[in-house]
Amino acid sequence: MSYIHVQQLSKRFQVRKKGGPGSFLREKQMLQALEGVSFDIEQGDLIGYIGPNGAGKSTTVKILSGILTPDEGEVLVGERIPWKNRKEYVKHIGVVFGQRMQLWWDVPILDSYSLLKDIYRIPESAYQKRLRELAEALNLGDLLRTPLRQMSLGQRMRAELCGSLLHQPEMLFLDEPTIGLDAVSKLALRDFLKWENREHRTTILLTTHDMEDIAALCPRVMVLGHGRKLYDGSLQDLLRHYDKARTVEIRYDRDKIVPDLPESVQVQKEGDGFRIVYEPEKLPTAELLSLLQQAGPIREMTVQPQNIDHLIADMYREMGL
Amino acid sequence: MKAFFSVFRMRLRMETQYRGAVLGGIVCQVFFGLILIAVYRALYAGKPQSLPLSHVTTYVWLQQAFFRMLLSSDAELMDKIRTGGIAYDLCRPVYLYGFYYARIMAQKLMGSLLRAFPMLVFAALLPEGWGISLPASLPALMLSLAALLLGLCCVCAMENISMALTMRTLDPRGFQAMLNLLMMILSGNILPLTLFPDSWQRVITLLPYAQMLDAPIRLYTGEYELTQGPGVILLQAGWTTLLVLAGMMLWRRNQDRLIIQGG
Numbered sequence: 385m386s387y388i389h390v391q392q393l394s395k396r397f398q399v400r401k402k403g404g405p406g407s408f409l410r411e412k413q414m415l416q417a418l419e420g421v422s423f424d425i426e427q428g429d430l431i432g433y434i435g436p437n438g439a440g441k442s443t444t445v446k447i448l449s450g451i452l453t454p455d456e457g458e459v460l461v462g463e464r465i466p467w468k469n470r471k472e473y474v475k476h477i478g479v480v481f482g483q484r485m486q487l488w489w490d491v492p493i494l495d496s497y498s499l500l501k502d503i504y505r506i507p508e509s510a511y512q513k514r515l516r517e518l519a520e521a522l523n524l525g526d527l528l529r530t531p532l533r534q535m536s537l538g539q540r541m542r543a544e545l546c547g548s549l550l551h552q553p554e555m556l557f558l559d560e561p562t563i564g565l566d567a568v569s570k571l572a573l574r575d576f577l578k579w580e581n582r583e584h585r586t587t588i589l590l591t592t593h594d595m596e597d598i599a600a601l602c603p604r605v606m607v608l609g610h611g612r613k614l615y616d617g618s619l620q621d622l623l624r625h626y627d628k629a630r631t632v633e634i635r636y637d638r639d640k641i642v643p644d645l646p647e648s649v650q651v652q653k654e655g656d657g658f659r660i661v662y663e664p665e666k667l668p669t670a671e672l673l674s675l676l677q678q679a680g681p682i683r684e685m686t687v688q689p690q691n692i693d694h695l696i697a698d699m700y701r702e703m704g705l
Numbered sequence: 706m707k708a709f710f711s712v713f714r715m716r717l718r719m720e721t722q723y724r725g726a727v728l729g730g731i732v733c734q735v736f737f738g739l740i741l742i743a744v745y746r747a748l749y750a751g752k753p754q755s756l757p758l759s760h761v762t763t764y765v766w767l768q769q770a771f772f773r774m775l776l777s778s779d780a781e782l783m784d785k786i787r788t789g790g791i792a793y794d795l796c797r798p799v800y801l802y803g804f805y806y807a808r809i810m811a812q813k814l815m816g817s818l819l820r821a822f823p824m825l826v827f828a829a830l831l832p833e834g835w836g837i838s839l840p841a842s843l844p845a846l847m848l849s850l851a852a853l854l855l856g857l858c859c860v861c862a863m864e865n866i867s868m869a870l871t872m873r874t875l876d877p878r879g880f881q882a883m884l885n886l887l888m889m890i891l892s893g894n895i896l897p898l899t900l901f902p903d904s905w906q907r908v909i910t911l912l913p914y915a916q917m918l919d920a921p922i923r924l925y926t927g928e929y930e931l932t933q934g935p936g937v938i939l940l941q942a943g944w945t946t947l948l949v950l951a952g953m954m955l956w957r958r959n960q961d962r963l964i965i966q967g968g
Contacts, residue, residue, distance in 0.1 A: 451795045453961070470960075475798045486793040489781070490719055502711035503797050 385460075386424035387587055388448070388555070393421040393457035395443055395611075417443040418454070419611040427554070428585040430577070432602030432619070434592065434696070436705050440611040441591040445557045448589070449479045462554060475504060478553035482560035485540075486547055487532045493543045494528040497550060504551035511550065518546045521576055538569030545573070549580065556580070558590045562597050574600050595692040609705040626695045626702070630669070632660040634676060634685040643679035645672070708799045709807040716779075716811035720819070727819045730773065734824060738769040742835055756899055759838045760926045764897040766828040766837040767922045771853075773816040774860055775892050775917060776885060778867075778877075779809055786871050795960070802956045805868060806949075810861045841927025848934045849924035855941040856917040862948035863913065869955035893919045899928060913944040 395418040400411070418440045425431055435441050446452040447459060450466035450473050459466055464473045487496040501511045519525055522542040532540060541561060549556065558577075562570050574597060580586050590602060598605055598619055605622065607615035615622055634643075635657035643658070645651060649672070650661040662672055669687070676682065745761050748754070754761075782805065785791045794801060828837040840846035867884055871877040889895050891914035898909055898919045909915055920937050923929040929937055 446792065449796045451792055470796075471798045471800070474796045477796070479793070479796050481792055484788070484790045484792060486790075488715065488719065490722055491715065495715060495718070499708075499711045499715050503708040503799055505707070505798075 385463075387427040387429075387462055388423075388425035388589075389458070389460040390424070390448075391422050391458040393444070393447065393454050393459060394419050395440075395447065395452065395454045416611050418447075421457075421608070421611070421613050423606060423613065423616060425587060425589065427587050428581070429604065430581050430588045430590070430602050432590050432592065432598035432605035433608065434595075434598060434605060435608035435614075436700055437593075439608040439705070441608055442559055444608070445479070445559050445589070445591060449477055449557055450474055475551065476553055477555045477557065478548040478551070479557045480545055480548045480559065480561050482541070482558070482563040485532070485544065487540075487543055489533050490531055492529045492531055493524075493547075496532070497528075497547060500547055500550050506551050510552075514550055514552060515546075518549055521579055522546050523572065538565050538572075541565060541569065541573065542576075545576070549586075552584065553586065555587045556589070558588065558592075560592055561590070562592060562594050570594070570597070577601060595696055599692060607699070607703075609700065609703055614703050622699070623692070623695055626698050627690060628663045628665060629661050629690050630664060631688045631690065632658075632662070632672070632676075632685060633688070634658050634660065635683045636679070637681040637683050641680040643676050645675055709803050712804055713807040713811045716808045717815045720812055720815035730820050731823055734769040734772050734820065735827060738765055738824075738828070739835075741765045741769075746834070754900065758834055760899065760928065761897055762835060763837045763926055764893070764899060764922050766825065767925065768892075768894050768897070768918060770821040770824040770828070771817045771918055772894070773820055774813045774857060775888055775894060777813065777816055778864065778881070779812045782808065782868060783871060783877050786868065787876065791872075801960065802865065802953045805956075806861055806865055806952075809864050809868070810857065813857060813861060813864070838926075840925045842931075844931055845924055845927055848931065848938075849921045852921040852924050852934075852938060852941060853918075855938060855945060856921050859913060859941060859945040859948060860917045862945055862952055863917075865952040866948060866955060869952060869959055872959045888914060891915065892917055893922075899923070911940070913948060916941040916944050 394416075397415045397417055399413050399415050421440070421444065433441055433444070443452065447454050448461060448466055450470045453467045461473070462476060464476070466473050487493050488499075497515060500506075501508075506514070519528065522545060524542060524546060527535065527539055527543065532543065535543065545561065562573055565573065577588060577590070578601065581588055588601075590597065592598060603618060605615070605617070605619045606613060607622070633654070639656045643651070643660075645660070645662075646667060648663065648666045652659040652661075660672075676685075742762050742765055745758070745765070749758050749761075785794070794804065797804075825837060830836065840849065867877070867881065870880060874880060891898075891909060891912055893899075893915070898906060898915060901909060910919065920929070920941060924934065924937065
């Protein structure tokens with residue numbers, strides 16, 4: 385049987401709706417956060433879990449980490465039911481909530497780690513070894529004696545990640561770990577996750593809005609919308625279906641020149657050049673090029689695939705999200 | 706268990722970091738102590754009460770010195786509950802009630818000790834009729850210290866209940882204001898319980914609020930005699946047990962029906 389087995393998972397929340405102005409009583413409303421979600425994940429997999437805000441991603445993570453109890457459905461993680469015998473279960477998992485903090489704000493992070501050591505009852509020698517390993521991989525060396533409050537967001541996220549992995553969990557849930565990070569920090573974080581996954585065969589489930597994270601890390605991706613699973617497969621296959629357009633940026637020797645192109649092509653003046661979006665299915669690239677050349681001498685041009693975020697936005701639109 | 710000690714130590718250390726807050730607290734509490742004593746002196750000048758004035762001034766100083774034990778909350782813990790940061794604590798292999806109990810106790814203990822020592826020294830230096838007097842006897846002092854420790858346990862159990870309730874309402878301000886008012890009146894923080902009419906005292910001293918600081922102070926001043934000691938301690942222990950059990954139940958129910966806010 386697979387490492388994580390989720391079958392027909394459903395969860396509803398009762399939310400209170402504010403009445404109109406002046407009304408004191410609030411109406412209650414049911415919100416279907418998850419509806420019949422099923423999937424299986426093998427040990428050592430690195431899975432991307434995407435979907436627009438409010439799709440139910442975090443709810444899934446909270447159920448899988450034993451915090452929430454679902455209304456219906458089965459969940460087994462490593463043959464354990466997360467919300468049954470929670471204390472025993474959570475020893476085996478690690479969680480990072482990108483928007484929350486687990487480390488203490490005013491004390492050096494090393495002290496927070498040593499508290500975590502006691503919470504997870506990690507033997508001293510294993511703790512020292514793991515801390516050295518993580519501190520090196522996450523480049524935390526000089527920061528261990530720094531309080532969290534003095535750190536930048538990127539440093540903080542690395543510190544938080546270290547905290548979630550000290551007890552060497554078999555399974556790591558990451559809920560938007562790259563939120564708000566700069567390019568360098570994001571790249572470092574991705575490298576680290578790959579390393580941890582390869583080195584310790586840690587199974588990783590990553591929710592994010594950053595498609596570059598997914599492209600760089602996850603061979604398999606699941607798309608969630610309105611509490612239902614809409615897609616489960618490789619990112620390439622997903623994108624191929626939506627990835628139809630290409631963008632050409634072009635500048636001629638003289639700015640007077642305007643290329644004459646068929647109607648299926650969008651042309652936009654940009655600076656002293658043009659931005660042209662076309663679909664190779666409708667107008668082959670060779671034809672487009674010859675049309676562009678006929679207009680006059682080209683100084684420079686680039687052809688780019690569509691931005692991955694646009695693709696995802698198109699996909700969400702098509703799926704009615 | 707180790708996790709409880711560890712979080713206790715951590716919270717103790719954190720409390721010692723806010724030296725400015727300690728100083729500010731001392732100045733504020735000394736000011737309140739002096740004002741209250743001035744008021745009671747005026748009251749006594751007009752119409753002397755059956756209770757000696759030195760008992761009242763001692764009562765006021767002990768109340769002010771341990772103000773932090775009764776009326777302070779772990780703001781960081783409240784924030785965690787309000788914003789959902791508590792999600793992390795919920796996926797730790799610890800018994801949550803005990804974990805928070807240790808944390809609350811560290812904050813209340815260190816918070817009040819840091820303020821109490823300098824304040825009591827200051828109060829001891831004040832002239833007769835303004836300052837704090839010595840305990841009734843050495844055994845009375847020992848007994849009141851034991852009662853103070855139990856009082857601390859009692860107030861922590863109460864605070865943990867209020868944390869559990871915060872998880873339901875998600876905004877502590879409304880009911881905390883109410884609970885704080887109850888605490889201030891019924892614990893003797895505003896008006897010493899010893900000055901309430903006798904018939905009222907018979908009821909009030911049985912409530913949990915009176916077990917926290919009022920009982921230890923009465924043992925210190927000799928208001929409660931040594932022979933009453935065991936009864937007092939028993940009442941304190943009874944309330945503490947009851948509040949702990951109620952808190953444990955509330956936290957368990959919370960964990961069963963849980964919504965984490967945001968994201």
